[in-house]
Amino acid sequence: MTLYRQLLILLWTTLLISLVAVVAVNFRASSESLQAQLHTNTENALTSLGMSVSPYLDPVDETLVEGTLNAAFDGAFYRKMRIELYAVDRVFERENRANPQGVPSWFIALFPFPPVVAEAPITTGWTESALVTIEGHPGFIQQQLWQITFQLLLVYGSLFLAAALFGSWGIRLLIRPLNQIEAQAKAIEARDFDHRIPLPKTRELKRVVLVMNNLMKILQERFASHARQLETMRVKLQQDGETGIATRQHLVNELEANIADPDKHGALVMLRLLEAEKIRKSFGYGTWSKLLEQSIESLQGAFGSGDVVVGRMSEAELALLIPTVPRADLSAELQALRERLSSLRQGGIAPQDAIFLLAGTTILADDTKASVLTRSDNLLSELAATGVNLAKWADDMPAGSLRTGQEWVALLRERIDTGKLHLETQGVFSELGGEAIHHEVYVRLLDESGARMPAGAFMPVIEQFDLGVALDMSVLKKVLSAPQGAPQALNISLSSMGDTRFVGRLSSLNKEELGRVVIEVSEQQLKRDRELVESFIQILNSLSIKFGFDNVGATGIGLDYVTGLKPAYLKVAPGLCRGADEESLMLVTGICNTVHNLAVPVYATVVENQAQLEKLQQTGIDGFQGYINKG
Known part of the structure; x- marks a missing residue:
């Protein structure tokens, strides 16, 4: 029970006791006064009747005695009048047993009064001729008491109600700070x-x-x-201290995570700036710094993806990791980048003709970190033996793997419209062998031959041709139609966050369905369009749909958004979890220490073996996801 209700009950009880006490005191005083008044009236009536009857007793005139009795009884309010004539052995009696008008029967039964009886003999000479008896009617008292009580209740009841309302308002006003303190505690x-x-x-x-x-x-x-x-x-x-781009270790961690993720199909572009030492010595550090800066900007804008990672592999070598690309080479984009870098000489940025070597390669399904880096380095070596300011894309894609944009769109639309989506899940666990906290849903599509296509092959097409809403709607439908179990975490596109159809579908979910769905938002999406993500999260909160952030720690944005958005959980980026090197573990520890102040759980990803899990558990993670414990 709230403090307000307790104080209110105390106030009302006190007022009610006061009201009852006042009415009781007044009732008792009035009752005693009315009983005394009834006794006096009865005695007076007895004297008056005796004097009126006395002249008719010698000789006895029964008719006049009875008429006098009737006149006295009818003119007053008494219960009984009785005259007993000794000489003729006759008794005259009148009695009124009726209840007083306007007095409830329960009141009469609740307050009975003892009879008030007065009697006196009438003498003629020295002889007693008659006995006169009068009993007062208690209805007189009850009628007066009822009127007094009704008036008291009306007056004091009104005062009680006014005091109760005023007291309630006053108590509410006085304890408002306590309510605010309670809200602050919450x-x-x-x-x-x-x-x-x-x-x-x-x-x-x-x-x-x-x-x-x-x-x-x-x-x-x-x-x-x-x-x-x-x-x-x-x-x-x-971050590299000189340029602000990723360090070699961070980029390699991201590369390993990309290779290990079957849903991704990425590419690596290497840029080698030539004769760096000569430029610094002959033209100064400022010239070298400006050339390095322009080269980085050219890399970042060349492939049109907000998720690319640019890193510094060595003093004069830069790398660009593209997380997902269609199954096609990027020769055209690479040549456009080559032309832009070549123009640095005409723009006065590059102090000499020999500026760079540029090589790109697609990350294949059977690649390792070493094979990708070796292939890129070999490409650069081949170009160095040929000349300068050259670019080459590794032509190592399997035959028949290329599709045009129209072919991709037709295939994806057919799969989405017919619901031919293959969903796989991976659980998040707090301990090995335990129950899943939730399952993350992965979308798989099959090509014409029935072979599974990784998400990295078609996700760029989904984004490019605005098919994200249709895909997310189809996935949501399949998830809700599946047997009920642990909640399912859905990764949705930015386009779905701003689409009224998708939001309307979420709004139509019933209570049971709401408990089966968790929305997972990528930290990259927050970086791309923070306003859209925040407005979408407000909708999720209004619908009581849980949400979390994944790929945390890989985008370069601070964790200040956690305090405002209050996610249900955070998932650490695969690049920080896979290698479990000392630097990555320090960052995971920092993430855990920071968000645990907000009671937000942190989950590790891509956990594949016991040794990796034990290292990550030392950082303070609350759960893990990966192939070590398939859900």
Whole structure:
């Protein structure tokens, strides 16, 4: 029971007791006064009747005696009048057993009164001639008491109601700061450190509010401090100090994660700047720095993907990792990049004619980290033996693997429209052999021959031709039609987040269906269009649909979004989990320490063996996902 209700009950009980006490005191006083008045009236009526009857007793005139009795009884309100004549042995009696008008029977039964009886003999000379008896009617008292009680209840009841309403309003006003303190405590429990409440005027409550507000400020600053420390650590470990792009270790980790993920089909582009030492010595560090900067910008804009990772492999070698590409070579894009880099000489950026060598290769299904890097290095060596400012794309794709854009669109539309989607799931577990927290859903498509196509082969086409909404709608339909089990986490596209059809479908889910779906948002999506993601998450919160972020720690954005968006969980990027090297583990530890202040669980991904899991568990992760424990 709330404090407000307890105080309200106490106030009303006190007022009610006061009302009952006042009415009871008045009732008792009035009752005693009315009984005394009835007794006096009865005695007076007895004297008056005796005097009226006395002249008719010697000799006895029965007719006049009876008429006098009738006149006296009819003119007053008594229960009984009786005259007993001794001389003629005759009794005259009148009695009124009727209840008083306007008085409820329950009131009469609740307050019975003892009879008030008065009697006296009538003498003629020295002889008693008659006996007169009068009994007062208690209805007189009951009628007066009922009227008094009704008036008291009306007056004091109105005062009670007014006092109760005023007291209720006053109590609500007085405990408003307590309600605000309770709301702030709930905000702390929900890890919402932005909540503040105004200072009340009550001294004791004012001090409590000051302490609570200061506590919120301390917690907020503590989280912000951890987030800054994590960002500093991430920049130090993942970013090259001179250029701000990824370090070699970070890019290699991302490359390993890309190779190991069957859903991705990526590519690697290597750029070697020529005669770096000569440029620095002959033209100065500023010229070299400007050339390096322009080369990085050219790489970042060459392939039109917001998810590409640019890293520095050595002092004069840069690499570009493209996470997903269609099953086609990127020779045209590579040649466009070559032309842009060649123009640096005409633009005055490059101080000499020999500027670069450029090589690109698709990451194949049977590739390893070493094979991809070796193939890229061999391509650069081949070009170096030929000349300078050259570019080459490795022509090593399997025959028949290429499709035109129209062929891809036709194939994907047919699979989506007919529901020929093959869904696979991978569970998230808190311990080996335990129950799955939820299952992440992966979409698989089969080509014309029935072979499975990795997501990396068709996802760029999905985004390019705006098929994301149709695909997400189809996946959601299949998930809801599947047997009920652990919640299913769906990765949806940015286009679905802003599409009214998809949002409307989510809004139509019933309570049971809402509990079966978890929406997973990529940190890259937040980086691309933060406003759209935040508005979509507001919709999810209004529908009570849980959501989480994946690929955390790989995009270069800070974790400040966690405090505002309050996800149900975070999944660490595969590049930080796969190698489990010291630098990556430090970052995972920093992520766990930071978001655990908000009670947000952190899950590791691509966990494949016990040794890797044990290393990751030392960082403080709350669960893991991977082939080590298939769900």
